[in-house]
Amino acid sequence: MPDDGLVLDVREDDEWAAGRVEGALHVPMSSFVDRFGEVTEVLAERGRAYVMCRVGGRSAQVTQYLVQQGFDAVNVDGGMIAWENAGRPVVSDNGPGFVA
Structure with a gap:
């Protein structure tokens, strides 16, 4: 992730x-x-939003909404499942985590 x-x-x-993902902003759909x-306050500071959910369905809807509102947003295809399968780091409330 850039x-x-x-x-x-x-x-x-x-x-x-x-x-x-460590450092992610959590805002349930x-x-x-x-x-x-x-969300808009954080985006004003950070720029592009990389939106993710478990596999990409919910995040696609949120991404579309953000784009319609004029924000730079990208859906993370495959979501957290793809993130973890690619061997990227995941944290949980109990330390290193996994996506069930």
Whole structure:
């Protein structure tokens, strides 16, 4: 993942706790609209959003919404499953994690 943006994780709390990209912003899709102001503040500082979920479906919807609002956003195809399968680091609430 390039260092030129923000990893935005839109999975639910239990998925986030099991394993995530270190430094990602967690905004579950179910509360995305309510927290949109928070997301836009971070994006104003960080630029591009790399949006991810478990496999890419929810993140595709959030990515489309962000693009429609004028933000630079990219869906991470394959989501956390692809991230972990590629051998990239994952952290959890209990240390090094895994995506179930």
